[in-house]
Amino acid sequence: LPLPVPVLALVLATLGFCLGVGQPLSMTTVVQAAPPAARSTALALRLTGNRLGQVAAPATAGLIAGVAGVAAPFVMLGALLLTSAGVAARTPAGA
Numbered sequence: 597l598p599l600p601v602p603v604l605a606l607v608l609a610t611l612g613f614c615l616g617v618g619q620p621l622s623m624t625t626v627v628q629a630a631p632p633a634a635r636s637t638a639l640a641l642r643l644t645g646n647r648l649g650q651v652a653a654p655a656t657a658g659l660i661a662g663v664a665g666v667a668a669p670f671v672m673l674g675a676l677l678l679t680s681a682g683v684a685a686r687t688p689a690g691a
Contacts, residue, residue, distance in 0.1 A: 623642070626642050657669035
């Protein structure tokens with residue numbers, strides 16, 4: 597971005613904070629949703645899914661880009677985000 601360095605520093609600090617908030621919130625959600633006897637297993641599954649996503653997502657995006665073009669992974673991510681938003685909007689608040 598063509599921004600001055602102090603503004604970029606503020607943007608990066610804000611983005612870092614926002615990205616860092618997700619991990620403790622997701623861990624808290626998992627711990628609260630899992631029964632006490634299965635909390636460690638639930639956290640292990642969450643971590644395994646996270647690491648699998650960190651490996652599989654870039655590899656899949658690269659494969660798709662190689663076959664369908666550079667814009668295809670971005671179109672697919674947009675579609676997945678819209679699908680996720682639709683599912684979240686349809687889910688009752690108490691569920």
